[in-house]
Amino acid sequence: MSPDTRILRALREAGEGGVSGAALAKDLGVSRAAVWNRIEELRRHGYDIEASPHLGYILRGTPDALHGDDLMARLPRNRVLGRDIRVFTETTSTNDIVEKLARDGVAEGSVVFAETQTKGRGRMGRQWFSPSGSGLWFSVLLRPKLRPSSATQLTVLSAVAVVRAIERETGLKPEIKWPNDIMFGHRKVAGILLELGAELDRIRHATLGIGIDVNLDPASMPPEVREVATSLSHEAQRPMDRAGLATAVLRELDHLYQRLGEGDFHEIGDDWMRRCSTLGRRVAITIGDRRITGRAEALDDEGALLVRTDYGTVERVIGGDVTQEKLP
Numbered sequence: 384m385s386p387d388t389r390i391l392r393a394l395r396e397a398g399e400g401g402v403s404g405a406a407l408a409k410d411l412g413v414s415r416a417a418v419w420n421r422i423e424e425l426r427r428h429g430y431d432i433e434a435s436p437h438l439g440y441i442l443r444g445t446p447d448a449l450h451g452d453d454l455m456a457r458l459p460r461n462r463v464l465g466r467d468i469r470v471f472t473e474t475t476s477t478n479d480i481v482e483k484l485a486r487d488g489v490a491e492g493s494v495v496f497a498e499t500q501t502k503g504r505g506r507m508g509r510q511w512f513s514p515s516g517s518g519l520w521f522s523v524l525l526r527p528k529l530r531p532s533s534a535t536q537l538t539v540l541s542a543v544a545v546v547r548a549i550e551r552e553t554g555l556k557p558e559i560k561w562p563n564d565i566m567f568g569h570r571k572v573a574g575i576l577l578e579l580g581a582e583l584d585r586i587r588h589a590t591l592g593i594g595i596d597v598n599l600d601p602a603s604m605p606p607e608v609r610e611v612a613t614s615l616s617h618e619a620q621r622p623m624d625r626a627g628l629a630t631a632v633l634r635e636l637d638h639l640y641q642r643l644g645e646g647d648f649h650e651i652g653d654d655w656m657r658r659c660s661t662l663g664r665r666v667a668i669t670i671g672d673r674r675i676t677g678r679a680e681a682l683d684d685e686g687a688l689l690v691r692t693d694y695g696t697v698e699r700v701i702g703g704d705v706t707q708e709k710l711p
């Protein structure tokens with residue numbers, strides 16, 4: 384753990400009570416002057432840290448910019464996700480960086496955020512609009528013990544984690560649209576892109592990319608994006624705390640990933656079904672040049688969507704693009 388993570392963690396734990404320079408110096412094994420230097424550096428990054436003669440240092444405010452040290456400081460109990468968190472000012476796609484970490488043999492749980500992506504990508508080869516400082520664009524490196532055919536479980540789990548975190552942090556209630564779009568009505572607020580490094584029977588690594596439109600003004604979106612997208616700040620009509628939401632998502636993801644590892648996909652799938660607007664609806668799903676129409680009925684044990692087609696058969700669907708309508 385870096386010195387800044389330790390300082391920020393100690394400040395958060397101490398709250399209004401403050402933490403003394405002497406205690407921090409002892410914890411870090413450095414002089415009080417060295418602690419003071421780190422505090423000054425954090426202040427330069429926008430952390431509002433009061434030095435009280437009686438109580439010591441008190442954290443009064445944090446900047447909107449994301450900092451890996453601070454995000455890690457906020458996740459003391461995470462088991463896997465967030466062991467290492469890096470924040471880039473700009474990158475092509477956070478999935479590219481994580482892909483590289485995976486090839487370098489880095490352990491699972493590393494998370495990469497970018498304030499902006501120049502080549503953010505979505506599903507089906509689409510671009511992902513990722514303007515600076517207003518969203519959460521991040522990717523997680525996982526090495527799950529799953530067969531490639533069960534990889535959909537990871538996107539199901541992630542959609543549940545994102546929705547739970549949004550609810551907890553903002554009070555808003557988004558829904559999930561198959562396979563993993565997070566929606567308010569017919570507008571999308573967040574998306575998930577899972578990319579796999581796999582052999583026939585084994586996932587070597589999974590790169591889980593998540594994009595959440597947090598404080599974007601729809602007026603600033605390109606017209607084709609504005610038609611289908613929204614943001615949390617627009618839905619709630621107030622700005623949102625990006626770092627708070629980021630840590631809430633990572634906490635939920637860590638918890639659900641552990642449940643998945645313990646074989647508890649059922650519960651996660653049940654929660655997904657409760658939050659999913661696609662089930663019970665008439666759907667048309669396009670997969671390449673194939674089109675399936677019917678009624679979306681349930682999620683199966685591997686995370687695939689079960690659709691009762693117009694011919695009465697049941698199809699297992701694990702991807703594709705969905706249009707959905709209310710049943711007449």
Ligand code: BTN
Nearest residue numbers: 476503504505506521574592594
């Ligand atoms: C989709 O709904 O089409 C998936 C969108 C995924 C976007 C995120 S942003 C962080 C990560 N990096 C990318 O290039 N894409 C994902």
